[in-house]
Structure formats: C-alpha cells, structure tokens
Amino acid sequence: MNARFGANPCACGGLRGPLLGRRGLMVGAALLACGPARAQTAGPANPALVADLVVASHILFNQGVVDAFGHISARHDRAPDRFLMSRSMAPGLVTAADIMEFDLDGAAIDPRGRAIFLERFIHAEIYRARPDVTSVVHSHSPSVIPFGITGVELRPVYHMSGFLGGGVPVFEIRDAGGPATNMLVSNAALGHALAATLGPHRVALMRGHGSVAVGANIRQATFRAVYTELNARMQAEALRLGPPTYLNDAEAAAANDTDDVLMGRAWELWVRQAAG
C-alpha cells in the first residue's frame, strides 16, 4: 500500500507528498512539523460535514437501509486522502463525538482505543479509485440481497432510481478472496477488488452480503442508498407479476439529472424525521 504513496512511512515524506500534490501548501502546512512516524490528523473537518454524516447515519437507519450494521463515510473536506466515519457502532446511535479520521490504507489516525469497522477498506479503496466520490454507503439492505445472488440484474423500474442506469455490477468475493472468506471486505486487497467491480457506477451489489452506493456528497449517497433498496423491493414485486418495462438508458440519465436537483426535498424531510 505504501508504494502508492512513496516508500517513506514518515509523516513528512510519506504523507506530505500526496497531500501537497493534490491540495497545495494549505493542507501540507498542517503536517510540516516532522516527528513521529504515526500519520497526523489533517485537522478538524468542517463541522457541517460531520453534522451531515451523523444525520445521514440516522436517516439510513430510519429508512431501513442499515440496521445495527452498515456504515456511511465522507471524504475529509481538507484532505482528499482522508475520510471520516464513525467508530464501530450501530449507525442509528452515532454522534459527532464518534466520528473518526482514516487514511486510504484504512488506518485510524487517532484511534484512542476505539473499535473500528472491519470493512473500512470498502470506503478507503473506493475513495482511492474514485476522485469524484466524496461519500460512500455500505449496507445489507434486505431487498437488494436477492439481486446479488440470482443473476437477476438490478435495473431502474421508476424515475426515482435513474442513478441505477448504466448497470449495477455484482462483486464476487470469491474472485478476489477465494472460496472460504467470511464474506467481509476486511482488507485492502478485497476493498481494491470491490472498487474495481464498482468501476464508474453509482451502486454495486456484493454477492451474499449487501451493496455499496456512492455519491458526490453525503446527500446524494444517502439518496441513492435509500432508493436502491426501494427499487429492489418494487422490481422484485414487478417480477412476480410479469416482465417489467425498465427505464431505458436515456430515461434513466434524464431522471437522474432531475433527481439530483430535487433530492434536497427528501433530505429536508429525512433530517426533520431524524430530529424526532
């Protein structure tokens, strides 16, 4: 992993390089003090970003996308090679104090003894592979599971899920991890393989496990995770009645553009619900 950032593990050599390369001196300045080999924090994230991450965790629970398991992350607003996610806990209970900073190797910057998610490599490797992505949701939302195990392709059945247009790939963990994994994406190699399967898409399914949804911001990733679950539920229902007519690629693309404009309405409602 270090090879991607240069061989020097020191915070001065190993981390300043890529940060300066992509963000300029402003970000690098926080790391100029050379000392311990441990990676240093990129500094506090925007409190509004942390607040959105917390409320998105609650929304995903309220909407039935996550239960006690699953997680959402956001790329750090001051350091593109860092991301934020909660310590290992149920998303519905997350507070701002639970949000931790990670690097793209999945290492916690200031762990302080806190338990961290085994599957943080899902997030790390997608951020590494996809500069356009600043938020990732991983869930086991139930209606999606059948599409990962049957070969029946998840496709957009209505205008709220145009983001599914262009295809929804399925990650087969046996291809990267062999026939006897515990199904979890618990190391960088598996995360890298999952990110490769995702490719340029917005959603990928994980056979026998769940799915990932990505977005250019927390709201978009949350919206896509919610409507992936709803689309799966409706598509399965439709398949019981007869062969569905799916949105074609042009309809899906146009609907996706419209949803990007309108999703603030859903966010406003969901935030209000989450506030009780």
Ligand code: MN
């Ligand atoms: Mn999982």
